[in-house]
Amino acid sequence: MLKKVGTVVILAITTVLSASATRALAEPAWDQHYNYPPHPTGRTGIEKVFGKPCTLNARLNSLGWRAADDGKTYIIRYHKRLGGTDSSNLHPDVRMHHYMGDLDPQVRRGIWGYNCRKKRGGSEYSTHAYGIAVDINSAYEHLGHYHCHTVTTAIGKVWQGHGWRWGNTWGDCMHFQYASGY
Helix, strand or coil: CHHHHHHHHHHHHHHHHHHHHHHHHHCCCCCCCCCCCCCCEHHHHHHHHHCCCCCCHHHCEEEEEECCCCCCEEEEEECHHHECCCCCCCECHHHHHHHHCCCHHHCCCCCECCCCCECCCCCCECHHHHCCEEECCCCCCCCCECCCCCCCHHHHHHHHCCCCEEHHHHCECCEEECCECC
16 A cells, blocks of 8 residues: 555656656746736726836836848837846847747847837827837838738747737737737
8 A cells, every 4th residue: 555655656746847847848948937027907007017108217128139131230128127137028038039939030120119109199108108019020010900011920929928919909010018908
């Protein structure tokens, strides 16, 4: 009887170790998922998590991203809670997925982040003004198109896998934002 119990315990430990090893293989060491901020909904939620628009915190971090088509390195600014020492979200997690997953050749000119501006045709601030939005391939993707020309599903899944909403559902294929309902 003790022998069987010991076998069951060994099988249970082996199963737990096997599950941990599978998880470790699925998530590379650089994909840290460290200290991601809560995912806000609506303007009130955004301001509760990230503060007011057009502040120093909204543009505190920066990241160089080289466009594959023109070779230019675009400097995108973004909120301090999405990278740097406060979090691993945009950099290194999202950025490294692009690099390590061979998606960088698909990222083309027009890579933008923080911009203190209002929504197009509106009076409310854009998610870019909060430093929680990034546009990629903006020279190729035009607002109002529901069919993405250069931003692939593989790219969209990387961003979505890290809590970002993809603008393809509202006709803005180039746009990713770390908020919903706004």
